[in-house]
Amino acid sequence: MQQLRNYYAILGVSKDATAEEIKKSFRKLARQYHPDVNPGDKTAEEKFKSINEAYDILSDETKRADYDRVRFGKTKRRPPRPQPRPSRNGNTNSSSYSRESEFWRFQDYNPGSTKRAKVVNPSRSARDVEAKLNIPLEKAYRGGRERIRLEDGRSLEVDMPSGMIDGQKIRLKGQGLQGGDLYLKITITPHAFFELRGSDIACRVPVTPSEAILGGSVEVPTIDGLVKMTVPKGVRPGQRLRLANKGYPDASGKRGDQLVEIQIAIPSEISEEEMALYQQIREKEQFNPRQHWL
Structure with missing residues (x-):
């Protein structure tokens, strides 16, 4: 971690908060401090950046576990992932292997974040892999050419179609394992305003x-x-x-x-002149929202 900030405090949640609680708090704060709502307010702009940074870490299970390990010295116990079991001839069981045993790691648009990419068809020598790609709503809407970076050191340019939706897959021919294909599974990240x-x-x-x-x-x-x-x-x-x-x-x-x-x-806060005008309105107004209470 580059900076050990208290991301839980930034989002106003406890360290035991659920993913839904974290998302709910993020959306509330992001709407409050969004630059469109606070034009020219540098304090709100910095707060908005901190909120997004905190959400980027705490909304990802792997990054949150790494953060908790560094900050608190331990992480919550999670059920172990299923491990591939060798068959009698010593080969890896294909159903387990395709699910868990071989991974690439893909870096998405959020700085420092990673998503696992799993093998789709391990039975071939040329293997297809699938990676999750988190993109903001505006990018999903507009599409266009984007450069993405894989953790194996490669950098690829991708023609992103416009109007992408959650779960849509983009095929990169020949970019998988041993000449297979790479499938980018699109996930649209929560927006602060929309x-x-x-x-x-x-x-x-x-x-x-x-x-x-x-x-x-x-x-x-x-x-x-x-x-x-x-x-x-x-x-x-x-x-x-x-x-x-x-x-x-x-x-x-x-x-x-x-x-x-x-x-x-x-x-x-309002000016004295505004206060005087509101006082005049109160003296003259006839509307009473409580007149039918009794």
Whole structure:
């Protein structure tokens, strides 16, 4: 580990936190400190980097175990992996061997992280291997040529198709063992702001109280960049607005929608002039959300 930071404290979880608890905390903090939500705030930007660094380590079982070993001197006991059993003639049992006995290691886009690559067909002299490739949502959407690095020292250029989905495989002919093929299995990493729901993309966008009451135009991030969205007058917290054809492409290339959930943000500090205006509104307003309680 290059730096022994307390990643559990950074994500606000205990050292016994489950993978789901870690993911939930990461998503909450990443939304809070995302640069799009805090433009120009260097403190939030550094916090966002630390959150991503912590999640990169703690969301990966192997890296988390290595981190715990260094930081705490021990790791949780995990069930042992099945070992290949030799057959009577001394050869490795093919069903066990194909599952666990021979591995490459593949380095994904996250600095310092590794994913195992398993042999797909060990019965041939030329062997196919499979490696997991973690990529961000924007890269999965746009595709394009990317250079990746394998831990055996090789560096490969890959033409990534656009609109990739979780579990999709990219075949690199002749890049496996002894002339076999290498299959990159795509995993889209959780995004700090967007959430894939089929071909739709969900997100939450904060608006001010005045924007919620008066309506108006606000800028909203999409995977294509910022777009203008009209907020209707009197929009409610939790109400969802739809940006047509701004979602993710499906297998046919047709795009879904972006679902924008409205959140009303209350400022922590306001000026004296703003305070005076709010006081005038309170004196004049007739709306009482508690009038039917009794």
